[in-house]
Amino acid sequence: MLSPVVAGVDGSAESLAAVAWAAREAERRDRPLHLVHAWEWHPRRQERELAGAAQRHLARRFLDRAEERVRAECPDVPLTHEQTEGPATAALLKAADQAELIALGSRGLSGFTGFLVGSVALGVVARSTRPVVLVRAGEEAADEHLPAADESAPTDSGYRDVVLAVDLDEPCDEVIEFAFEAARSRHARLRAVHAWHTSAAVGLGPGEIALVEDAWQGEEWLGFLKAVLQVWRDKYPDVAVLETVVDDKPTTALVRAATGAGLLVVGHRLAERAVGPRTGPVTHAVVQHVGCPVAVVPHL
Structure with a gap:
């Protein structure tokens, strides 16, 4: 089985840009695309079940939006997804271990073009044994050309x-x-x-x-x-x-x-x-x- 291109999904504009970039890269490499969303939640014990259900619903919405973006960009790319509870860095590193590469979003710095790289992205970059591609919000297919x-x-x-x-x-x-x-x-x-x-x-x-x-x-x-x-x-x-x-x-x-x-x-x-x-x-x-x-x- 071919190793996939992986993209992290968190519902943000920058993660959607990373998802779209990953879809195009999967198409270029003739690889499947795998979307990963992870959350870490620490509610009080009596609220855990309700909070978990709400978080799973939110995760599903994030993944649905990401899948819509993929289908708009590259409708023929084979696509799978997963959602998991736990530290995002650990979940993304686990997915990256089996991947061709992993794409993550980073915010553009206000005032000039660039990245504001969060702790999750930096943690993945520092520890991943596979290539990590950082994509800024607003990146589109035309920007590659x-x-x-x-x-x-x-x-x-x-x-x-x-x-x-x-x-x-x-x-x-x-x-x-x-x-x-x-x-x-x-x-x-x-x-x-x-x-x-x-x-x-x-x-x-x-x-x-x-x-x-x-x-x-x-x-x-x-x-x-x-x-x-x-x-x-x-x-x-x-x-x-x-x-x-x-x-x-x-x-x-x-x-x-x-x-x-x-x-x-x-x-x-x-x-x-x-x-x-x-x-x-x-x-x-x-x-x-x-x-x-x-x-x-x-x-x-």
Whole structure:
């Protein structure tokens, strides 16, 4: 049985946008779609039965709305759903373990485009062993496509770029493969970005300082990036690839690169820290501030 694309449902506008994105992704990947709604309720004992019935009714309404959105977007996608009582993060992580990927909604930040990522979404991103895609409220099918040159529908035009964040200090196959597969399924260009920092000076010995030429260092990084991606170019010959190296902070470079993109793909190392699972600083900052959907791909 094919693993499904999973979407979390909570009745909000952002979760409906994630459901619609997940439906389109399931269609692109020829996978079924599975909707999950979870609630956590702590009523007084004498009220538990009544409160549970009310919550189940509300869950059914949320799922019905989500199913209507799916059928409007992708009527032929196989669809299942579940509702469960318990911590939402735990329920979504359980569903994600059996999934191709999981899509969750995030609110747009007031004042500028971006994400306000709640505790549930961050908990899933930090712990999931499968890719997690964060989708902002208002995201629609047309947003994945390039502006049409004529009066045709925006969805008749090609897809916007898939942007891949590459850490050349430790390139990760899982992250790179996800991005190439996303670009292939969309017939989109893949734009691979690596950010590097200028070394102001390098000491060669007592009293000897040599400045490193920025252009030369950039060419070195670009050559390395092309070498890392060559095996993936060979595996995905139909995917057009543009390699870019940027002398800038990684967060700044990725937010800028994601402007006008259809999807940003970043990695997340699964590692237990003293304070427990959490996202790294670059991933955390990126998912807060970009406008397009963000795929966070876990790796060891």
